[in-house]
Amino acid sequence: MSNSVLKFCVIGDPIDHSLSPLMQNFFLKKFKINGNYAAKRVKINDLKNAIQSFMIEGVTGINVTTPLKNEVLNFVDELTCEAKIVGSVNTIKISNGNLIGHNTDAIGFQTSLQIPGYSFKDKTAIIFGAGGAARAVVVALIREQCNKIVITNRNLEKANRLVEGMINRFPKIQLEAIPMDNPEICNQIKSCQLLVNATTVGMGNSRDQSIIQNKDCLHEGLLVYDLIYRPYRTRLIQQAETCHVPWTNGIDMLIFQGIESLKFWVDQNLTLEESIYFEIKNILRREVCQE
Ligand code: NAP
Numbered sequence: 001m002s003n004s005v006l007k008f009c010v011i012g013d014p015i016d017h018s019l020s021p022l023m024q025n026f027f028l029k030k031f032k033i034n035g036n037y038a039a040k041r042v043k044i045n046d047l048k049n050a051i052q053s054f055m056i057e058g059v060t061g062i063n064v065t066t067p068l069k070n071e072v073l074n075f076v077d078e079l080t081c082e083a084k085i086v087g088s089v090n091t092i093k094i095s096n097g098n099l100i101g102h103n104t105d106a107i108g109f110q111t112s113l114q115i116p117g118y119s120f121k122d123k124t125a126i127i128f129g130a131g132g133a134a135r136a137v138v139v140a141l142i143r144e145q146c147n148k149i150v151i152t153n154r155n156l157e158k159a160n161r162l163v164e165g166m167i168n169r170f171p172k173i174q175l176e177a178i179p180m181d182n183p184e185i186c187n188q189i190k191s192c193q194l195l196v197n198a199t200t201v202g203m204g205n206s207r208d209q210s211i212i213q214n215k216d217c218l219h220e221g222l223l224v225y226d227l228i229y230r231p232y233r234t235r236l237i238q239q240a241e242t243c244h245v246p247w248t249n250g251i252d253m254l255i256f257q258g259i260e261s262l263k264f265w266v267d268q269n270l271t272l273e274e275s276i277y278f279e280i281k282n283i284l285r286r287e288v289c290q291e
């Protein structure tokens with residue numbers, strides 16, 4: 001067996017907010033895998049060069065985050081079945097000079113939805129966003145047998161494309177796209193049991209913003225799920241708290257998609273025991289909440 005140190009990284013722009021290095025280096029240590037994981041800022045126009053450099057450096061695994069998840073589809077040699085279904089890549093494995101694109105966001109989101117007392121079977125969900133993460137959320141909700149999914153996005157064309165592609169693959173699902181400035185959005189939310197923010201609104205430069213203009217549409221029977229984990233409580237989550245609406249942020253999804261990426265890279269069946277899950281969750285929460 002080789003003693004060489006395995007190299008992993010996460011790429012995106014911005015990337016400073018990413019908790020993946022802290023989490024994946026924790027996993028590497030816990031599972032006694034000889035490796036290290038770094039964050040690298042890669043602009044969309046530099047993606048090709050960056051990938052070539054990673055191959056030369058002997059990197060084994062790459063996580064891909066916003067805004068590169070769709071762009072990266074142009075550079076991989078093959079896609080796993082899951083990446084084809086989701087239509088986006090958040091994980092790349094470099095194996096014998098081949099780039100294999102995979103997606104662990106859908107399973108990560110689905111695992112994080114297993115909250116005691118909640119089931120989304122036959123329920124209605126509204127998703128804000130139509131990027132890579134929104135695609136994964138749609139696939140996870142279809143697997144959870146959600147009855148109806150509404151997608152709303154700033155760029156309506158993109159939302160329409162997402163809907164079209166998913167209906168081709170899953171013809172039985174009730175899926176529709178509506179504009180983000182549609183005055184009917186508030187009524188739509190009132191008829192939903194799950195609201196997911198899969199946009200970047202609420203982090204970075206838009207930290208003080210929320211995708212919801214009128215918090216009165218939030219109601220007791222709704223779970224507000226913000227995929228953002230930094231800040232820990234986004235503006236949207238603060239609105240939910242004010243209205244006594246249950247919420248969750250992106251930390252659980254981060255953990256579950258992360259362990260799936262590591263399993264894919266090292267080809268080992270790693271078990272995320274409850275004690276390890278709580279340990280890393282506390283570490284991540286502390287890191288974010290100290291800001
Ligand atoms: P992406 O593919 O770049 O998509 C970004 C989405 O945000 C698009 O729908 C975009 O709308 C929307 N958006 C950006 N700025 C906006 C604004 N000012 N107003 C309204 N909409 C805006 O990114 P992604 O990979 O899907 O990630 C989306 C979010 O999910 C990010 O916050 C990311 O951190 C989070 N995420 C979390 C996890 C986790 O494990 N917790 C995993 C994946 C993603 P347009 O199409 O109109 O540009």
